Amino acid sequence: MYFYIHIPFCESKCHYCSFTSLKKKDYEEAYFNALIKDIKFQISQFNLSKNSIKTLFIGGGTPSVVETKYYEKLFQVLTPFLKEKTEISCEANPNSSNFNWLKAMKELGINRLSFGVQSFNETKLKFLGRIHSQQAIFKSLENAQKAGFNNVNLDLIYDTKLDTKKMLEYELLHLEKIKPLIKHLSAYHLSIEENTAFAKRFHYKKNASNLMRFFIKGIENLGFKQYEISNFSKNKPCLHNLAYWQGQNYLAAGLSGVGFYENQRFYTHKSLQAYIKEPCFRNIEKLNLEDLNLERLFLGLRSVVGVKEKDLSSAQKVRANLLLKAKKLQFERGRYFNKNFLLSDELALFISS
Structure with missing residues (x-):
């Protein structure tokens, strides 16, 4: 089983962010108490056995x-259910993850860090609403290494209105400097989402495919292999993320959590007060075979997972084979594979139309 835990608290809201995030306002105690009830409920509800959690992502x-004392309570509940070599990831920001926090989290069992860096350029950081500096990025990476982390990911954002070839060369130059300290990279092109500070400001996104390819x-020239539209790795992919693209079952605990189990999607409350009051509540969406196959089509073409030929209808196979003839897809071992992830959604739409 794969398990996701959502921590909704932030110091500030980034301009592009559509995820559920709130200022703490002393809600940690109540939230983590609710979170523990939620986790225990799911362990019971889905009959998790000892050593059955393959990956955990916070x-x-x-x-x-959030102070590490709150995570200690979570791990008291979770540890018996974690496999011996479970991939345990935790997100962090450069300005809020000091050495003591990182060391304590490592001692709890976290073995993979994901830093929300977004950019090395100070002007671009301010544009995105980030509150850390370039110096804080390097300091956080140094602290992570001292704390014993050897599996670190960085998040970056590109395709903003500020991105030119010169700007991207600047990002790549700084990536090269810290390359020995990271094993994984997530590079997301800016998405303009509703209910964000960037909502409707479509000119903030450049939509420059030539710069995306560049x-x-x-990134690949620095030794990172692209295995999904937004993810790159030196050696192996993030196992937790890969599980999503493979359509595996996964559980989710926390505010606005979304789990998937045996063709059903499970949604928690979206209001903090409602979640604290009813952490075990789930709104259940049942997915039919058509929904599942369409989802696997989009996910498979966005990643190295590919799409099974047997999952496609006769008409979809005809369209997939047209793309094969046009050399837009490859076919190996009973699966269609996409080698240009920037075209993934267009290819999926064509096949499913």
């Missing part, structure tokens, strides 16, 4: 704004 929000090529 995301947000900003998990690093940046992706630059």
Whole structure:
């Protein structure tokens, strides 16, 4: 089983962010008490056995704004259910993850860090609403290394209105400097979402495919292999993320959590007060075979997972084979694979139309 835990608290709201995030306002105690009830409920509800959790991902929000004493309580509940070599990831921000916090989290069992860096350029950081500096990025990476972390990911954002070839070369230059300290990179092109500070400001996104290709090529030249539209790794992918793209079952605890189990999606409350009051509540969405196959089509073409030929209808196979003839897809071992992830959604729409 794969398990996601959402920590909704942040120091501030970034301009592009559509995830559920709130200022702490002394809600940690009540929230983590609710979270523990939620986790225990799911362990019981889904009959989890000892050593059955393959990956654990603590995301947000900003998990690093919460004191480690709260995580200690979570791990008291979770540890018996974690496999011996479980991939345990936790997100953090450079300005809120000091050495003591990182060391304590490492001692709890966290073995993979994901830093929300977004950019090395100070002007671009301010544009995105980030409150850390370039110096804080390097300091956090140094602290992570001292704390014993050897599996670190960085998040970056590109395709903003500020991104030019010169700007992206600047990002790549700084990536090269810290390359020995990281094993994984997530590079997201800016998405303009509703209910964010960037909502309806579509000119903030550049939509420059030539610059996207340039940046992706630059990342690959640094030794990171692209295995999904936004993810790159030196050696192996993030197992937790890969589980999503493979359509595996996963559980989710916390505010606005979304789990998936045996063709059903499970949603928790979206209001903090409602979640604290009813942490075990789930709104259940049943997915039919058509929904599932369409989802696997989109996810498979966005990643190295690919799409099984047997999951496609006769008409979809005809369209997939047209793309094969046009050399837009490859076919190996009973699966269609997409080698240009920037075209993934267009290819999926064509096949499913």
